[in-house]
Amino acid sequence: MERNIVVIIMVLTILCGCSFIPKYKKPAMPVEKKFPDKGIYKNISFDNETNAPKIKWQDFIKDPKLKEVVKLALKNNRDLRLAILNVEQARALYGIKAAELYPSLYATSGIEKQRIPEDISFTKKAYTEKRYSVNFGLAEWEIDFFGKIRSFKKEALEKFLAAKENRRAAQITLITEVSRAYLTLCADMENLKIAKELLRTAEENFELVKSQYDAGVATEIDLNRARTEVESIKVNVVKLKQLINLDINTLNFLVGTHIEEKLLPKGLPEKNPFEEVKPGISSYVLLNRPDVMAAEHKLKASYARIGAARAAFFPSISLTSTIGTVSDELSNLFKGSARTWNLNLKGALPVFDPRIWAAYKLSKVQRKIVLTQYEKTIQNAFKEVMDRLTIKATIDEQIEAQKKLVRSLERTYELSIKRYKQGIDSYFSVLYAKRDLLQAKQALTNLIMSKYANRIALYAALGGGGD
Structure with missing residues (x-):
């Protein structure tokens, strides 16, 4: 008889193969199949396939200090640590559901x-x-004759896979945010140098006006204008010092630990801190983004939940x-x-149980909700890439125009000095020319930082950095 019991158990295990999970069909992309390459986008060199997912973040980031800061963040950041723990939790839950078979x-x-x-x-x-x-x-x-437990197991598996993709997405976000905070700190430090130079120029201008005022040449209005410019720049200097400390606080928070001073930048990077990213013309690359893949796994999980809801109509043995x-x-x-x-x-056998019908309807509604969220995730990913491509297509032109403006103002400054030495103009023209030049250099610094920040953002938007 004991042998018969074992045989019965083996036969029942083999027979548990029925499933009511609907057949999954990949939804169509709710965006254009190709990124535009006309208009302003004709300045971009598109490849058939983007290289972003193939570049490891260690190779993408070329600045040695920033690379070390990112390593610290990947080791200590609490958001990433939570994402990793969520993966372990999902794996354990999947193990529980699988064991129920x-x-x-x-x-x-x-x-x-x-x-x-x-x-x-x-x-x-x-x-x-x-x-x-x-x-x-x-x-x-x-x-599990009718696949209810198998459906729950499938749902748990898809949620586990979604958690793994969410961990990759968290890593990409962290690398992007750390790099952006680092670049912001670079820009603010560079702007502080320029602001201090502007302050010296304004103070020289004030001393000159004051000496003329004491001699009865300049008016009190001229003196107050010069003093106002000095105080205005001092406010800007203090504000930049405040921003630098806030930038460091943000960087320490993202990294999850105190960053040594030797790893902090001193100003504008001498070289481009990032590898070049070549976008692909096809938008299907978005389907490989971890956030999109996580959304798709959640969609598959909703299909499995429908299968479990259908199986509830049948007998449980x-x-x-x-x-x-x-x-x-x-x-x-x-x-x-x-x-x-x-x-x-x-x-x-459930003969009359309204809850079963309600649960089945709920599972179908939940699938529609998750499908909408999946489509919205793709649309958001498409917009992110388009925003980055728009900046990529125009930023070089802006930088070149700003460089021409800086060169023009440098020439104006040189001529002002010559005219002052020849006695044609007053020293005021020299100071004003220098002020305009330094302000133009500040704008150029901000544009260069915008270009660098856009490159890391485009790298992340195309799915890079999740390795």
């Missing part, structure tokens, strides 16, 4: 003693009844079985005559 075996042993009073004793005498037992068997095991020995004497416990077995097969 198989029977749970257990072994028990016990000793039971009971006093039988003389009133109910067959011998009309009180006595103590003893029972020794050893059992090995199945806990109540739901046999459970099996409990034990094999063991029972005896009133411990010495006879393992003799053949003491063997015992138990087999309990139960089935339950």
Whole structure:
């Protein structure tokens, strides 16, 4: 009989192959199949396939200090640590659901003693009844004839895969945010240098006007204007110092630990800190972004939940079985005559349960919600890439125009000095020319930083940095 029980369990396990999960069909992309290459985008050199996902972040970031800062962030950032823990949690939940497909075996042993009073004793005498037992068997095991447990297992698997993609997305976001904060710090430090130089120029101008005012040549209005310019630039200098400290605070927060001063930038990087990113013409690259892949896994999980909701309409069958020995004497416990077995097969069919229909309708609505979220994720990814391509297509032209303006102002400054030395113009023209030049250099610094920040953002938008 014990052999028959084992055979029954094996047959039931094999028969558990039915599934009501709807067949998954990949949704069509709710965006254009190609990125535009006309108009302002004709300045961009598109390849058939982007190189962003193939470039490891260690190769993409060329600035050695920034690379070390990013390494620290990947090691200490709490958001990324939470994303990694979420993956472990999802893996454990998947393990639980997968284990429900198989029977749970257990072994028990016990000793039971009971006093039988003389009133109910067959011998009309009180006595103590003893029972020794050893059992090995199945806990109540739901046999997955109609795929409900398999559907839950599939849902847990897809959620686990979504968590893995979310971890990759968290890493990409972290690398992008750290790089952007680092670049902002570079720009503010460079602008502080320029602001200090502007302050020296304004102070020279004020001293010149003051000497003329004392001599009765300049008016009080001229003196107040010069003083106003000095104080205005001082406010800007203090504000930039404040911004630099805020930038460092942001960087420390993103990294998750205090950054040593030797890793902080001193100003504008001498070289481009990032590798060149070549965009591909096809927008299907967006499907490989971790956030899009995570959204698709969640969509597949919603299909599995529909399968579980459908399976709930069918009978649930459970099996409990034990094999063991029972005896009133411990010495006879393992003799053949003491063997015992138990087999309990139960089935339950929902005849009337409105909750099942409500759960089925809910699963279908949830699939529509997740589908909409998936499409929205793709649209958002497409917009991110388009925004970065728009800046990429125009930023070089802006920088070149600003460089021409700087060169023109440098020439104006040189001519102002010559005219001052020749006695044609006053020294005011020299100071004003220098002020305009320094302000133009500040604008150029900000444009260069915007170009660098856009490159890391485009790298992330095309799915790079998740390795």
